[in-house]
Amino acid sequence: MAISDVQLLQAWRDVLKLSNLKAGETVTILTSSDTNKQNLTAARNAAIDLGAVLTVVDLPPTNGDIALSRDKVAFMGKTALQGNKAAMAALKQSDLVIDLMLLLFSPEQAEILSGGTRMLLAVEPPEVLMRLKPTVDDRRRVLAAAAHLGSARKMTVTSKAGTNLECDLGEFPVLTEYGFADQPGRWDHWPSGFLATWPNEKTAHGTIVIDRGDILLPFKSYVQEPIRFNIKDGYVQNMEGGFDAEFLKSYMDSFNDREVYAISHVGWGLQPRAQWTALGLYDKEATIGMDARAFYGNFLFSTGPNTEAGGKRDTPCHMDIPLRNCSVSLDGVPMTINGNIVVEEQKAA
Numbered sequence: 001m002a003i004s005d006v007q008l009l010q011a012w013r014d015v016l017k018l019s020n021l022k023a024g025e026t027v028t029i030l031t032s033s034d035t036n037k038q039n040l041t042a043a044r045n046a047a048i049d050l051g052a053v054l055t056v057v058d059l060p061p062t063n064g065d066i067a068l069s070r071d072k073v074a075f076m077g078k079t080a081l082q083g084n085k086a087a088m089a090a091l092k093q094s095d096l097v098i099d100l101m102l103l104l105f106s107p108e109q110a111e112i113l114s115g116g117t118r119m120l121l122a123v124e125p126p127e128v129l130m131r132l133k134p135t136v137d138d139r140r141r142v143l144a145a146a147a148h149l150g151s152a153r154k155m156t157v158t159s160k161a162g163t164n165l166e167c168d169l170g171e172f173p174v175l176t177e178y179g180f181a182d183q184p185g186r187w188d189h190w191p192s193g194f195l196a197t198w199p200n201e202k203t204a205h206g207t208i209v210i211d212r213g214d215i216l217l218p219f220k221s222y223v224q225e226p227i228r229f230n231i232k233d234g235y236v237q238n239m240e241g242g243f244d245a246e247f248l249k250s251y252m253d254s255f256n257d258r259e260v261y262a263i264s265h266v267g268w269g270l271q272p273r274a275q276w277t278a279l280g281l282y283d284k285e286a287t288i289g290m291d292a293r294a295f296y297g298n299f300l301f302s303t304g305p306n307t308e309a310g311g312k313r314d315t316p317c318h319m320d321i322p323l324r325n326c327s328v329s330l331d332g333v334p335m336t337i338n339g340n341i342v343v344e345e346q347k348a349a
């Protein structure tokens with residue numbers, strides 16, 4: 001269903017307040033040609049209403065001539081900020097950047113954050129933003145999980161479908177996404193509600209079985225025939241299965257880059273309002289699939305770059321793959337069992 005302008009304005013006010021926006025702070029909204037106009041209007045009005053000093057920076061689209069789709073998380077190429085000193089100056093001088101364009105995985109984003117600017121990404125359509133509007137309780141549960149993940153040295157993931165993965169942890173930071181940017185230098189994404197980290201380089205090993213019903217992003221498709229990843233030294237060495245495996249391998253091979261087969265972030269979903277089924281109801285270009293990334297109790301892993309975590313692996317192909325019915329343990333302590341959250345302080349009310 002459509003969302004009224006009044007509802008959306010109130011939601012933006014709530015989320016900007018959660019992001020600690022104060023009167024007199026400098027806010028810059030980053031837009032591009034495919035920015036959702038209803039979101040832009042609501043974000044502008046909410047920021048002005050809360051007393052912000054507002055600028056809107058609109059940048060040209062990039063990578064359209066080389067990417068295989070319009071999905072902006074499907075291709076991690078250069079951003080329109082590369083070499084744009086004027087735009088960078090505006091963004092770096094801001095207390096809060098509202099990213100309605102999508103800068104993720106860019107050195108420019110890291111540079112903006114390093115000066116203490118807060119950043120909030122929001123590119124999902126208004127009805128997804130409304131349904132998954134973040135709460136203080138989302139933050140509490142994500143941070144409780146992060147306390148476990150930040151001190152863990154080994155992650156183990158198993159499933160009845162055949163997943164049996166192990167990796168060492170500690171080399172890379174923990175990424176928390178609870179939906180608002182409330183601390184200096186914090187980046188967050190509305191909507192979300194999950195956490196992740198990256199395996200120590202070359203340590204991920206074992207098997208991941210992407211079972212029937214698990215989701216491949218950015219294809220936004222539900223797997224019909226299981227895909228088996230055999231993983232050694234941090235890379236998918238080969239994959240087995242039927243049509244889905246053939247399709248996925250062909251796509252990943254098209255980048256002609258071994259790094260696309262590296263295991264990237266690993267973590268689990270904590271958002272009870274995100275739905276495994278939501279992607280089945282959307283046109284593929286209408287969403288980037290945050291329901292799939294965040295649904296409660298998933299095991300979300302990915303392949304490709306780790307530059308976002310400070311690593312050196314820079315490759316444009318990034319697959320996010322949420323699995324159902326997995327059991328995730330840290331140093332032998334279960335976080336999820338068969339896709340259910342089992343740690344009390346991580347459970348939704």
Ligand SMILES: [Fe+2]
Nearest residue numbers: 265302319320
């Ligand atoms: Fe990802």
